[in-house]
Amino acid sequence: MTIYALNKYRLLLLLQILCTFGVYAQDTTETHKTKKWELSGYFKNMQSAQFADVDTNWLFINLIHNREDFKYLPNEHWNFHIGLRNRIYYGESVQFLTQAPALFKSSNSFFDLQKIVARGPSYIIHTTLDRASIKYTKDKWEITTGRQRINWGQNFVWNPNDIFNAYSYFNFDYEERPGVDAIRIKYYPTATSTAELAYKPSNNIDSTIWAGLYRFAKGSYDYQFLAGWVNGDYVAGIGWSGVIKQAGFTGEVTGFFPQKNVGIKSTVISASAGLNYTFRNSLFLHTAYLYSSLGAGNINSAQGNILFSQVVSAKMLSLSRHSIFGEAAYQFTPLLRGNFSGIVNPSDGSYFLGPFFNYSVSDGVELLMGGQLFFGPSNSLYGGYGKFIFIRFKWSF
Template identity: 75%
Template structure:
């Protein structure tokens, strides 16, 4: 434990020192800054409550993020993003059973390390961004660990073939990146053409795909095609407005290149509608269809919701998923959010109530939960309830 606190102290002092240097720019404004440091420090307490009459499992997470950018001239942008996490508590022993929590399947280079580990704590650090971007006129090329965001929806993104993410991982706002090379071309003010390549260390683990996005009739459309982990892919997406409601959608097909008789073509599709009233009340609903999703979960698949690696091909284990959300800004400092997901096939469902309070411009407090309901053999049953309390300082 002494090693854990020593590591945290060094990290905190270094973070504070760099922040002070980055913000020490009072005086006459002259040239644009070549260096920029941003980030945050979070402390989140979590409790898993399987049953109110049984023992509660607690775990604490101290989470530091630092994003350093360097702009040597108008053409170059270098970005390093680091996550440092300290887990400690009774439930740490279960984290080792979830390797995806520490190492991303999108990584070609291993830029993560468990610094120290004990029966009740884990200290982990990783570089989830490490890229160089060169821009000139209508061209832009980025190499390294980056986020390639091709999604249009807010919950499920079948078009996000490079770096899909899980909706349940709410504490990772930046979302995962991927080791890739990406070339972008801007033929017009409302159109973009992209091609990206992610190398793989083993067979059928590489991705190469292109996307074209354009605007027409008040809508943004996009089409993509390529090769993803042994499948040919083709997809499309859109975003626009119906009346005053936002309307988004995505669809992607995955077609096997080998063993066609044994492997199945997969279709993943989602759409969403959102509306904000003049009084700031926000409503949002979405639907996900996965052609190979399950109708009924067997006893041997009970933990599939969190054990399955999330990808654009398998965003959810269920065949059908329905999402609904409402949010309201009670005052400039207090915002509430309530969301839910239901699996119509077995009637199990998830609820996510959250309250966010801004203590100051740089400090905020969040309290909420992830509550799972259903039979023990249903998709959302058997997980119990998780409650979170988080304090965040941004710099």
Template identity: 45%
Template sequence: MAKDFLSSVLCIANRSEGFRKQLMQRVMKVRLLIITVLISFNAFAQDDYSLSPVEFSGYVKDVQTVFVPYGMEENWLSDNAIHNRLKLKYYYKDWLTFDIQARNRFIYGDFVKFFPDYAKYAQSSNYFLDMDYVWLNDSSAVGLSELDRLYFQLTKGDWEVTVGRQRINWGMNLVWNPNDIFNTFSYFDFEYEERPGTDAIRVKYYTSITGSAELVYKAGEEVDEMAFAGLYRFNAGSYDFQFLGGFMGKDLVLGTGYSGSIKGAAFRGELTYFKPRQIYDYTINKDGVVVSSVSADYTFSNTLYLHAGILYNSSGASGKAGQIQLLSNQELSPKMLSRGKFNLFAQTSFSITPLITANLSSIINPDDLSAFISPSITASLSDNFSTSLFGQFFMGSADTEYGHIGQIAYLRFKYSF
């Protein structure tokens, strides 16, 4: 896939820039329109806010991306994306709440131009209900909107029932979550901080202030696209523990996790066993797959933050793991959080000033010696406006997990309201 993509770039990298200039004029008009509408919404939402059962908020982000593909250092690719998120929560009764959140994106530039069917790539593919709309699909620009949260929640005593598109997070670690069987996410997709949701029914019972039991059913057109599982969580001492079981698609799942702290340092761990529900002659990993992750993090008094973790995947490769596919809309799976058998994670961050934070994170495959390194710096310019600069550097030889991909830089401006 990567070779086809790079070949198409070489073939048309020198096309005329006339259309881009026209597109830039259109983009400026779109930006002004979005900002005007959002300011109006913000002013409206703040009127009598304390007395209103309605909460309205959101943000607008402008992200400029520059990609230098491996082996094509003289052909830089760039695109720009305007992200807008609108969040509306309505407290109809003290026992009934509605939540709706819309994600709107306008993307233009080389990625759209050179990557076939970019609109399909940008759309979410793991939902049962179709609630996205592509309102622009030109040769160099794509515009789309989707509802990634749409649910109502009933609360009665210790019971809680949530129906609709929602975020179900069973993970305990901060990077790799084998227990998160409903909403797996990619660490590389840092721009989607809310993480994807799922179309599900969730019934939860609070056994205590720190304990709960829940059942979740994820909808699907076929059994292999559905999931049904239960989770029991409780506290013992300074640690939270959880156990889960059920089925996810074609696999039975059984897992456990923990999180706690010792003298200010946080420790987390997750383990999930995946066993095929049906076994055929062609079934891979007939004995099942074990995925586990452990991590620890600590924040010093001077704001220095340290975080380290390790991921184990029993079905991962011990040698060259094969290149990850960044430009893919395939649904992520907790069974395949890495291509390699082991991955190591390290992160540090530090507040240079109260308004400026620097961060450095890395992932290394110790078997094929490929690596991912991501430096970033964020400056808070006001209470609701910030700017950030991110880098994503992939290094390694051919056919390794993070090799022969290239380098990516992002410049982001974000306004929250």
């Protein structure tokens, strides 16, 4: 792509920033009026470095990430939502992004609302509409159509019940998480129960998803049951969230049953459970376990590029059969929070560590520093990736 195209996109991005400031300024002067629209979003600048060992060559990549969420609410019944995501990658590691098409185009998309605006050996400019929905609400009914997030998960890390739009834990920079082109109908029988029906269309029946969910409260627990059809399989699942004494307890189990040759050996089970506890001094501890019957005991990172592909599904949330997660977070000061997490594959002993620190610089501005560190032999699940460190500035509006 020519330098002219790159400069043209930079000009468009600059105009978008100026428009955002203009809208933000106008918003602060009209707080006395009842707003029928909302504009929010952020600008992020993240520098990343990748290396096998500290003494080896380092590869760098920079990501400029902009998000705009526009909502129009003409009355109490209608809600229009457009979410625009713009990303500019540049640096030495851009060459590896071509191995990860899912970073740019979601498999949940019926409509192609993304575009690589410009690309070169050392840069990629990409834009996408990851939210584009219309919601109608009246009495106990709610109908949403378009690109949306259907969140049926209960756990913090792995969500076997998230059959419409599962996400990768490693994709920490995408807080909104992926959406899906679907139609969803929700009904609230009582104040503590919900019934949902959702349908994701596709040109191929093996890529179609339709399912129903019923969620209700019983005692100190919320329960949910789901059933439907997911990419050629019948599915049934259960999820829960509650407390054991003062500790949070969540879990999800989903079974995938093939159309033909139904049996124990052909049934795929994806199950996860987690415990979390917050101490009075703000120390947060969290542990979780994932079982994936499709996972293998021995698999190397070259066979399944989990980090760069970002392709996961509720049917196969991990390439390993067993995964163990641990996390500790602490609020050191009102402005500084630290988080340390890890995942272990007990089958081959490889593991991942994720230390992060978040500092609030000012109102709406934050600094994030951290890393994603992979350890293990080259023929193990987490071996061969090396280490990644990040520093990110974010301004939210």
